[in-house]
Each structure stands twice: as structure tokens, then as C-alpha cells.
Amino acid sequence: MNTVNHQILLASRPQGEPSTENFRLAEVPVPELGDGQVLVRNHFLSLDPYMRGRMNDTKSYAEPQPLNQVMMGGTAGEVLASKNANFAVGDKVVGMGGWQDYFVVDASQRGVLQKVDTTHIPLSAYLGAVGMPGVTGWYGLVKIINPKAGETVVVSAASGAVGGVVGQLAKARGARAVGLAGGADKCRYVVEELGFDACIDYKQHADLKSLSAALKAACPNGIDGYFENVGGMILDAVMLRANAFSRIAMCGMISGYNGQPIPMMAPQLMLVNRMKVEGFIVSEHMEVWPEALKELGGLVATGKLKYRESVAQGIAAAPEAFLGLLKGKNFGKQLVQLV
Structure with missing residues (x-):
């Protein structure tokens, strides 16, 4: 096959805030298939905040992104050629294809490539509401917060791919959902489209006293559950109302994510309020994925779970779109469309 594969590589590790200089566009030929392998044409790339942490060569829950190799990331696409009996040309699939137009994978390894049904669910949704972000929101809400009807759940980054799912699932369980988002448009969307009870524009609150007062007004009965995506002053304000x-x-x-310290103003409130604070990585809980995806897929297919996408066009646009994501320029799930 003479097809050219365009790839985005990590060229250097960022010092503080990343820039487009940390990435490099490369062209390589698509390799011939071996036995058991599948060639996938990526239609969509998923851009996610966790990728910023992997750009650093530091100890974390996952191995760092290697230099001069294709940026890691989730992809959704179509099988173009197959030497594997389990996959046929035309199958729609999701996997970790990375920031590139095509990828070849040994599909005999369990779980590296999943067939998906696009009859009632758009292919792109398998990278968002019916994919890793959706399951992330589902796990944090259902397994950690576990809200009871009438309780109040607060979600930061509420207009994003994860936060939007959390609030809608909380509402479905009879809880009050309050979001935090940046800007009037995002807050309007969170309330009017996603159905949250309230949304606070954190950009309108320059200090902790102001943000805490806004939370008090939105959560008159206090806060029973908090889904944390941000940290910093927002976490401090939530702790005061918990x-x-x-x-x-x-x-x-x-x-x-760019290396700034994140001090915590009153950690003693965890003790005073006998709070449960639990960090989680959704890939470590694969046992719940079938249950989560069944609920999420059903809700999306029937139009009961709403989501929004920001879509950049073409592989070359991926670095700029990723940097925008880290600054909150995206609205909903950030994708790159390749086909």
C-alpha cells in the first residue's frame, strides 16, 4: 500500500504551558498487514485533558508519552483492510489509534479494538458520551458520589464531555445538579440544554468569598456530592459549602496541569465533615464499563442524554485544538475530524 499516513508526534516536553512547538507533523507510509492485523482509517481523534500529564516525564498513574512517537489518544474509525477473522472491511471501530490518519493494530489482542454500532449512536459519540468520558462521569457519580434523591451534586467543568454526563445522570437519579462553567454561553447551555438546576459562571467570581456566596445561593441545602475536574479556588469554595x-x-x-502548585485552603473540613474523597482512573475499573455503556448508550440512542462537540478539521489542527482545550476554549467534547 502506497498510502501516506500523517502523524502528530511529541517533539519535546513542555516547560510549563505547552505550545505548538512541542509537536511535529510527520509523514510515513502505511505498512503492509501481517496475520491477525487490521488497518483502520481514523475518522475522529479524541482530545482529552489527561494527555497534558502524559507529556511530562514524571511519575504518574500512566507511563509518559514517548518523545518522537505518535501522540497517544482514543480514535473512532473504519476498517479498511483486515487479516483478522473478527473484523471485516467496513466495520466501525474504536481504539487507541493515536493522532494519525491510519493505524495498524494486532486485533487478536483482546480489547485493543472494539466494534461499535452506529445505527442509533453517531460514531463520534463513542469518543464522548458513550466512550471514556461518559464512563468516567458515570463511575465518579454512581460508584463514588452515589447520590440519593433530593441530594445536591455539584460538577466543575459542567459543559465538558465528562461534566455534562455527570449532571444529567444525577438528575436522572432525582438529585439536584449544579454546574460550574466558564462564560454565560456555557452556563446557559448547562441549564437550558443539559437540564441542570443551576450553573455558576466562575469567571464572574474573582475571589473565594464571591464564589462561595454564589454556591450558597445555588445550593441552599449544602453540597452532598462534588465531581472534581478543576481544583484550586473552586474546590476550596465547594469545601466551604459541603x-x-x-x-x-x-x-x-x-x-x-502546567505545573502550578494547587494549595488547599481548609483540608481540615474533610475531617470536620467526615467527607469521603476518592481519586479514580476509569481505565482501572474495566469491570463496570459494560454496565455504564449500556446505560449511556441507551440514553444517547433515545435522545435523553444530550452532549455537544467542538470539532477541529484535519490532523494538522490537532495541536492547536488541544492547547485550546486546556484553556477551556472548547465547548463540549473536543474532537478532530479526519474524514
Whole structure:
């Protein structure tokens, strides 16, 4: 096969805030298939905040992204050629194909490539609401926060791919859902489209006193569950409003992804309020994925779970779109469309 594969490689490790200089566009030929292998044409790349942590060569829950290799990441696409009996040309699939137009995978390894049904669920949704972000939201809400009807659940980054799912699932379980998002448009979307009870524009609150007052107004009965994506002042404000025996699902701390310290103002509140604070990585809980995907897929297929996508066009656009994601420029799930 003479097809050219365009790839985005990690060229250097960022010092503080990353830039487009940390990435490099490469062209390589698509290799011939061996026995058991499948060639996939990626239609969509998933861009996610966790990728920022992997750009650093530091100890974390996952191995660092190697230099001068294709950026890791989830992909959704179509089988173009197959030497594997389990996959046929035309199958729609999701996997970890990385930032490139094509990838070849040994599909005999269990779980590296999953067939998906696009009859009622769009292919792109398998990278968002019916994919890793959706399952992340489902796990944090259902397994850690576990809200009871009438309780109040607060979600930071509420307009994003994960946060939007959390609030809608909380509402489906009879809880009050309050979001935090950046900007009036995002807050309007969170309330009017996603059905949250309230949404606070954190950009309108320059200090902890102001943000805490806004949370008090939105959560008159206090906070029973918090889904954490951000850290920093938002976490401090939530802690001040948290009820006894409240639960925090620690999913992300994007305020510190570029190396800034994230001090915590009043950690003693965890003791005073007998709070449960639990960090989690969704890939370590594969046993719940079938249950989560069944609920999420059913809700998306029937139009009961809403989501939004920001879509950049073409492989060359991936670095800029990723940098925008880290600054909150995306609205909903950030994707790159290749086909």
C-alpha cells in the first residue's frame, strides 16, 4: 500500500504551558498487514485533558508519552483492510489509534479494538458520551458520589464531555445538579440544554468569598456530592459549602496541569465533615464499563442524554485544538475530524 499516513508526534516536553512547538507533523507510509492485523482509517481523534500529564516525564498513574512517537489518544474509525477473522472491511471501530490518519493494530489482542454500532449512536459519540468520558462521569457519580434523591451534586467543568454526563445522570437519579462553567454561553447551555438546576459562571467570581456566596445561593441545602475536574479556588469554595458525610469524586485537577502548585485552603473540613474523597482512573475499573455503556448508550440512542462537540478539521489542527482545550476554549467534547 502506497498510502501516506500523517502523524502528530511529541517533539519535546513542555516547560510549563505547552505550545505548538512541542509537536511535529510527520509523514510515513502505511505498512503492509501481517496475520491477525487490521488497518483502520481514523475518522475522529479524541482530545482529552489527561494527555497534558502524559507529556511530562514524571511519575504518574500512566507511563509518559514517548518523545518522537505518535501522540497517544482514543480514535473512532473504519476498517479498511483486515487479516483478522473478527473484523471485516467496513466495520466501525474504536481504539487507541493515536493522532494519525491510519493505524495498524494486532486485533487478536483482546480489547485493543472494539466494534461499535452506529445505527442509533453517531460514531463520534463513542469518543464522548458513550466512550471514556461518559464512563468516567458515570463511575465518579454512581460508584463514588452515589447520590440519593433530593441530594445536591455539584460538577466543575459542567459543559465538558465528562461534566455534562455527570449532571444529567444525577438528575436522572432525582438529585439536584449544579454546574460550574466558564462564560454565560456555557452556563446557559448547562441549564437550558443539559437540564441542570443551576450553573455558576466562575469567571464572574474573582475571589473565594464571591464564589462561595454564589454556591450558597445555588445550593441552599449544602453540597452532598462534588465531581472534581478543576481544583484550586473552586474546590476550596465547594469545601466551604459541603455537608457532613459528603462525597468528592476526584477526576481531574486541570488548574495544575502546567505545573502550578494547587494549595488547599481548609483540608481540615474533610475531617470536620467526615467527607469521603476518592481519586479514580476509569481505565482501572474495566469491570463496570459494560454496565455504564449500556446505560449511556441507551440514553444517547433515545435522545435523553444530550452532549455537544467542538470539532477541529484535519490532523494538522490537532495541536492547536488541544492547547485550546486546556484553556477551556472548547465547548463540549473536543474532537478532530479526519474524514
